[in-house]
Amino acid sequence: MPVIPGRVPDALPREETSSGLVLPGPVETLDLARHVAPGGEWVLVLPAMLRLQDDDGLLHASLLAVPAWTRCVYYAPFQRHAINPDLDLWPEGYNQCHPLPVRSLHDVKRGGLFVVLELQSGDYLALLPLVGHQSAAWLRGDGEGLRLEAGTFGAAPAFNGELPLLAAVRDENLYRACARVWSAALRHPALAGVGRLRHEKIYPEVFDHLGWCSFEEFKLNIDERVIMSAIKGLAASDVPVRWVIVDDGHIDDGTRGSSPAVETQEGEGQVSTALDALRLHAATPHPEKFPRGWRPITEAIHGTRIRWLGLWLNFNGYWGGVAARHALDAELDAHLVTVSPGVKLPGERPVDGEKFFDALTRPARDAGFHFLKVDNQAGNLRKYAGRVPNAVRASASCRQGLDAAVRRHFEGIIGCMAHNNLCAFHQPVTQVMRCSEDYKKEDPWRARHHLHNSFGNMLWLGQTVWGDHDMFHSSDRYAGALMARSKAISGGPIYLSDSPENFVSGLILPLCFADGRILRPLAPAVPLPESVFTDPYEDDNAYRVVAPLPHGCAAAVAYNLTHPAKPVQGAWSADDHRHASALLSPAEAAAWSRPAEALLRYDCLTRLAALQNEPARYALAPLTDSFVIFSPVQHGWALIGDPDKYLPPAAVTRFEIAGDRVVLSAYEACEILVWRASGVVRSERPVVSVGHGLWRISLPGGDTPTEIRCLA
Numbered sequence: 001m002p003v004i005p006g007r008v009p010d011a012l013p014r015e016e017t018s019s020g021l022v023l024p025g026p027v028e029t030l031d032l033a034r035h036v037a038p039g040g041e042w043v044l045v046l047p048a049m050l051r052l053q054d055d056d057g058l059l060h061a062s063l064l065a066v067p068a069w070t071r072c073v074y075y076a077p078f079q080r081h082a083i084n085p086d087l088d089l090w091p092e093g094y095n096q097c098h099p100l101p102v103r104s105l106h107d108v109k110r111g112g113l114f115v116v117l118e119l120q121s122g123d124y125l126a127l128l129p130l131v132g133h134q135s136a137a138w139l140r141g142d143g144e145g146l147r148l149e150a151g152t153f154g155a156a157p158a159f160n161g162e163l164p165l166l167a168a169v170r171d172e173n174l175y176r177a178c179a180r181v182w183s184a185a186l187r188h189p190a191l192a193g194v195g196r197l198r199h200e201k202i203y204p205e206v207f208d209h210l211g212w213c214s215f216e217e218f219k220l221n222i223d224e225r226v227i228m229s230a231i232k233g234l235a236a237s238d239v240p241v242r243w244v245i246v247d248d249g250h251i252d253d254g255t256r257g258s259s260p261a262v263e264t265q266e267g268e269g270q271v272s273t274a275l276d277a278l279r280l281h282a283a284t285p286h287p288e289k290f291p292r293g294w295r296p297i298t299e300a301i302h303g304t305r306i307r308w309l310g311l312w313l314n315f316n317g318y319w320g321g322v323a324a325r326h327a328l329d330a331e332l333d334a335h336l337v338t339v340s341p342g343v344k345l346p347g348e349r350p351v352d353g354e355k356f357f358d359a360l361t362r363p364a365r366d367a368g369f370h371f372l373k374v375d376n377q378a379g380n381l382r383k384y385a386g387r388v389p390n391a392v393r394a395s396a397s398c399r400q401g402l403d404a405a406v407r408r409h410f411e412g413i414i415g416c417m418a419h420n421n422l423c424a425f426h427q428p429v430t431q432v433m434r435c436s437e438d439y440k441k442e443d444p445w446r447a448r449h450h451l452h453n454s455f456g457n458m459l460w461l462g463q464t465v466w467g468d469h470d471m472f473h474s475s476d477r478y479a480g481a482l483m484a485r486s487k488a489i490s491g492g493p494i495y496l497s498d499s500p501e502n503f504v505s506g507l508i509l510p511l512c513f514a515d516g517r518i519l520r521p522l523a524p525a526v527p528l529p530e531s532v533f534t535d536p537y538e539d540d541n542a543y544r545v546v547a548p549l550p551h552g553c554a555a556a557v558a559y560n561l562t563h564p565a566k567p568v569q570g571a572w573s574a575d576d577h578r579h580a581s582a583l584l585s586p587a588e589a590a591a592w593s594r595p596a597e598a599l600l601r602y603d604c605l606t607r608l609a610a611l612q613n614e615p616a617r618y619a620l621a622p623l624t625d626s627f628v629i630f631s632p633v634q635h636g637w638a639l640i641g642d643p644d645k646y647l648p649p650a651a652v653t654r655f656e657i658a659g660d661r662v663v664l665s666a667y668e669a670c671e672i673l674v675w676r677a678s679g680v681v682r683s684e685r686p687v688v689s690v691g692h693g694l695w696r697i698s699l700p701g702g703d704t705p706t707e708i709r710c711l712a
């Protein structure tokens with residue numbers, strides 16, 4: 001079914017006042033079975049007209065009647081299993097979007113961002129509330145069923161313009177339904193210029209390399225001495241870190257040495273009151289912490305292998321916004337509005353966001369920083385709510401202004417604390433965005449939630465950005481190894497936060513080559529179909545994810561994330577391999593998939609290989625994983641790659657089969673494994689049989705081709 005722009009369903013009421021304003025009428029029901037046929041898609045946008053917001057600030061409310069379904073996953077902030085499930089920061093999402101399997105839609109939490117239902121018919125229905133330039137829609141349960149609502153969160157009583165509400169797609173393939181619903185939404189004329197799909201963007205070169213971030217090790221306690229010492233330690237380390245983020249703690253918030261120290265408090269799901277009171281004073285670093293500015297930091301990387309510097313900034317200036325009396329550009333006040341006593345933010349016009357973010361980010365560019373990490377994005381809408389005529393328009397202008405500044409000044413950006421649909425939609429440039437709450441060192445409970453949410457959110461968020469799984473400590477005694485392997489399959493940036501002298505090289509080096517370039521999958525890892533609808537904390541099943549690798553291979557991981565902890569079991573099957581293309585574009589998926597005679601499964605932890613002829617069972621103790629590579633067998637050959645890396649096939653740059661001969665090359669010198677169904681493998685390079693059909697071949701690196709052949 002084609003997209004129907006601006007079609008108004010017959011069931012939607014339109015009550016006009018004597019002045020011509022349209023009031024929300026009684027809540028009516030939209031029958032999705034009627035509007036979304038099997039294989040079809042529907043984008044609901046109400047036509048432009050003058051509307052009044054009701055007493056609850058709503059421009060629209062309706063119930064959604066969904067076809068009969070068997071399983072459902074509902075995406076919203078602060079649901080069950082959250083840091084604090086009772087917390088409700090709506091319309092902020094913080095870093096707290098939780099994919100929650102639900103049995104009923106009558107009582108789901110407000111602020112729903114995305115829904116996927118497995119229908120009784122066997123196909124899937126994906127529902128995406130829309131955010132345009134002036135309004136936002138969301139979902140909630142209200143006792144009667146699933147409710148669709150929309151508004152501006154603003155103070156103006158009237159609204160004039162189109163009202164984007166919902167995109168819905170029904171497809172026999174789970175992943176295709178999720179991809180199509182985003183594509184249908186973003187190509188609708190009402191959302192022109194809002195955002196772009198992930199595969200339409202260029203992944204920044206900096207994030208192809210291993211990085212380091214100051215926050216989890218040092219929190220706010222950074223200054224020139226701390227960062228200079230860290231850079232010195234990183235440069236001397238055997239671990240090839242290539243970029244550094246100077247995280248929170250450098251902002252000039254107007255405090256000086258006599259001010260009381262402030263620590264981060266994130267245990268309740270939000271920043272502390274003390275932090276929230278701090279406001280941006282200047283776009284240059286804190287004069288007491290960095291008395292010589294950024295020059296010593298930017299000069300410290302000269303002559304080292306560290307090539308890129310990133311700077312943490314706050315989307316709102318700082319946690320409490322911009323100080324009324326600030327030291328930013330003199331002309332900037334014409335583009336700021338007062339949102340609460342002593343607090344300013346950019347105005348609603350697009351030019352206001354552009355001017356503010358240029359003033360906020362240009363000093364970092366001029367100082368020599370190459371990319372940004374921009375935090376507290378979802379909190380922006382809540383700061384505007386009820387304080388400006390149209391909070392959605394103001395917040396959208398900020399998002400667009402930030403992306404315009406990144407396009408002009410920087411090589412890339414990591415978005416953070418951005419879990420509402422406004423941030424997910426309004427990102428025409430942003431390539432990478434956090435997909436979970438923060439990682440916390442040696443916190444097993446948080447590790448479980450971090451892993452589940454990081455992977456689970458990619459069905460929703462991964463359509464438009466690569467997911468950032470956050471920094472991690474390789475020295476984490478509980479989850480260091482688990483985190484290292486999960487970062488490898490994530491597809492996003494990989495960056496450490498240990499003090500360099502505490503690096504555990506054995507866990508880090510399998511992530512990257514000697515020059516710091518990381519081995520990456522071709523697309524972000526996503527949950528396998530049954531895990532999309534699994535509660536990994538309470539169910540008895542392993543939580544499983546998969547990602548595509550070069551040469552038609554795939555990496556798959558099973559986790560035991562149960563809480564309270566209990567052992568779980570599971571099994572690998574050939575179907576797991578084909579689901580790896582979930583987040584590839586159609587063209588990428590066609591290039592990745594190719595017919596295979598059979599499928600080889602290689603266990604990266606035991607280093608054993610076997611043909612995937614029947615389900616292969618495994619058992620997992622609490623907070624452990626099973627990590628395997630699937631490799632297609634063609635003409636009797638299958639590739640494993642470098643077994644010393646977490647993603648072995650990604651170490652191989654060329655694997656071309658021509659009957660009984662294969663041409664191979666590698667990025668750097670290494671020994672790789674190939675599998676041969678029968679016969680003896682020979683080459684001019686050293687070749688050794690290691691049993692079970694596996695052969696170890698030494699490759700010279702530098703993409704130099706090596707031929708191997710099979711002798712009968």
